[in-house]
Amino acid sequence: MAETTYITVLITAGSEEEAGRIGKTLVEERLIACANIIPKIRSIFSWKGEIWDENEVLMILKSKESLFQQIKERVKTLHSYEVPEIIALPIQLGSEDYLNWIDEVTNDHSVS
Template sequence: MSIVSIITVGDLKHAEEIARRLVGERLAACVNILPSMRSVYRWKDRVEESTEFILLVKTEQRVFEKMKRRVLELHSYELPEIIALDISEGLEGYLDWISSNVE
């Protein structure tokens, strides 16, 4: 099953590095890097704010654990956001393309 994984990173350099590695290592078919946004969150009993980038990672459920481990190796955060959403519907050819470009 195809999924979209959402990952936040602190700067464009890390966003590009993670995206290139995931696609290059066939852990993702495509990664979109969304421009900077503001995040407000609770961390260690404090309300924090920071500028982050969002990675939208198109991949397959079958490689999610491997992809997650790779992101953890590359990521600069102590506890990065790495979540996944099932793609329940989509253009069949596009979903086939995702599947055929992920190992």
């Protein structure tokens, strides 16, 4: 049996309401174990030839690498941005109890 790779997914949203809606949907659909929502971050970026300086909300999601494609596609349908930030980082180490909890509350429909 292959070892599970756990991930942290970072997403920015335009409001706490949008982030909450996305997070709740992903938890309900068992694609993620948890969504932390951090309000009032400042993002400076280039978009369509202009420099933007905006207030955003950062979402930190915990899940499994095997669910990333489903998470990405679902976020694209729920998000208001044309090109939402959806990036994943591997969780290299973690509490066994916490990682087991991620396994318990997420539902991986992929075929091994």
